Amino acid sequence: MKVLITGGAGFIGSHVVRLFVNKYPNSQIYNLDKLTYAGNLANLSDIENKPNYTFIKGDIVDAGFINKLFEEHKFNAVIHLAAESHVDRSIADPLAFVFTNVIGTVNLLNAAKEQFKKDNASFKRFYHVSTDEVYGTLGDMGLFTETTAYDPHSPYSASKASSDHFVRAYFDTYKLPAVISNCSNNYGPYHFPEKLIPLCINNIKNNKPLPIYGKGENVRDWLFVEDHARAIDVIFHKAQDGSTYNIGGHNEWTNIDVIRLLCRIMDKKLNRAEGTNEKLITFVKDRAGHDLRYAIDSTKLQNELEWKPSLQFEEGLTKTVEWYLNNEEWLNNVTSGAYANYYEGQYVKR
Ligand code: NAD
Ligand code: TYD
Numbered sequence: 001m002k003v004l005i006t007g008g009a010g011f012i013g014s015h016v017v018r019l020f021v022n023k024y025p026n027s028q029i030y031n032l033d034k035l036t037y038a039g040n041l042a043n044l045s046d047i048e049n050k051p052n053y054t055f056i057k058g059d060i061v062d063a064g065f066i067n068k069l070f071e072e073h074k075f076n077a078v079i080h081l082a083a084e085s086h087v088d089r090s091i092a093d094p095l096a097f098v099f100t101n102v103i104g105t106v107n108l109l110n111a112a113k114e115q116f117k118k119d120n121a122s123f124k125r126f127y128h129v130s131t132d133e134v135y136g137t138l139g140d141m142g143l144f145t146e147t148t149a150y151d152p153h154s155p156y157s158a159s160k161a162s163s164d165h166f167v168r169a170y171f172d173t174y175k176l177p178a179v180i181s182n183c184s185n186n187y188g189p190y191h192f193p194e195k196l197i198p199l200c201i202n203n204i205k206n207n208k209p210l211p212i213y214g215k216g217e218n219v220r221d222w223l224f225v226e227d228h229a230r231a232i233d234v235i236f237h238k239a240q241d242g243s244t245y246n247i248g249g250h251n252e253w254t255n256i257d258v259i260r261l262l263c264r265i266m267d268k269k270l271n272r273a274e275g276t277n278e279k280l281i282t283f284v285k286d287r288a289g290h291d292l293r294y295a296i297d298s299t300k301l302q303n304e305l306e307w308k309p310s311l312q313f314e315e316g317l318t319k320t321v322e323w324y325l326n327n328e329e330w331l332n333n334v335t336s337g338a339y340a341n342y343y344e345g346q347y348v349k350r
Helices: 011-022 065-072 089-090 094-118 155-174 196-205 227-238 253-268 301-304 313-324 326-336
Strands: 002-006 028-031 052-056 076-079 123-129 177-184 210-214 219-221 244-247 252-254 283-286
Touching: 002 011, 002 065, 011 028, 011 227, 065 089, 076 094, 089 094, 089 155, 094 123, 094 155, 123 227, 177 227, 196 210, 196 253, 196 313, 196 326, 210 219, 210 252, 210 253, 219 253, 227 244, 227 253, 227 301, 244 301, 252 253, 253 283, 253 313, 313 326
Parallel strands: 002 028, 002 076, 028 052, 076 123, 123 177, 177 244, 210 283
Antiparallel strands: 219 252
């Protein structure tokens, strides 16, 4: 199998690439990434020299480049994670999200469709990795299922919803063997410190304020990133063409409770008196269009494909904090921007 993974230098993509490279030594794993601010090859330093791994720098928005790449390599499958992924950035610059998330996805679908048309048997799967945010927001009750109607509210979720619709349209129209998963919020190692949890870990470490939007009452359903990567593996290998799976941890927390728990864990890890870190909590202006609650019903995935989350939240969060505290160089390079200069095992001045 020649598997193209897009966005493999990002947070979730790097965990998926690592899992596939290590678990499937007879498959060739190609990681296509533009290396935007969110892409960092240091995330893959442990596997970069494996014989079944190849990195390709490129932009999925460039249709000519993508078509040539497929003609050259004739991939047997695609796992598509490349995206602009941060809601606050989408509010500031929606068009960047349309280019990468919508046009980039359609470019990949077109290239895969052409290859599938030429040789049906050789192209096995187009796996599109999406988010629960396409479903919009919940009130106090209920869960998102695979049949919940799409109702995106941010430019980010609108662009992901659009890309999901295109993937389904290519399955219905061209029979392209596609699957989609919609996952809840991830956390864990290699998470870029603009997102809530790694941002607050970094700020606690540096005694800086912890910005909580609004009253911190918004609810997210947190899943450890390696559990998401395992779910992608299972769905990639076992799901029926045209199917959709929701992935989530049955792990709902208000933002303020997440940050209070994080503060307590880090009081202990940093040998600070209990309650020290909580004093850093600062309530700030709410995000525009801020969805109140996300919560995933992953019964279909659990029953049909026998996946379940492996970690309790406190355990996963403790593991995550330990990783950030033990990987200071990674964090410093990411926060200073030096990671853009990572090249074959070291940071070089360019
Ligand atoms: P990320 O922002 O950490 O990584 C995105 C990667 O895509 C980066 O390596 C970046 O360089 C690359 N990329 C961006 N634009 C590109 C382009 N035009 N061409 C090629 N590469 C490009 O994102 P993430 O959090 O790892 O999310 C990965 C995927 O999972 C996304 O599709 C996202 O929508 C989805 N998702 C994320 C979460 C979450 O909690 N982070 C939850 C559910 C689904
Ligand atoms: P985020 O990590 O950006 O993920 P998403 O918006 O995709 O859910 O945000 C998680 C939650 O935390 C969300 O409700 C917004 C909130 N948040 C803050 O309160 N402060 C922050 O500085 C950030 C980045 C997010």
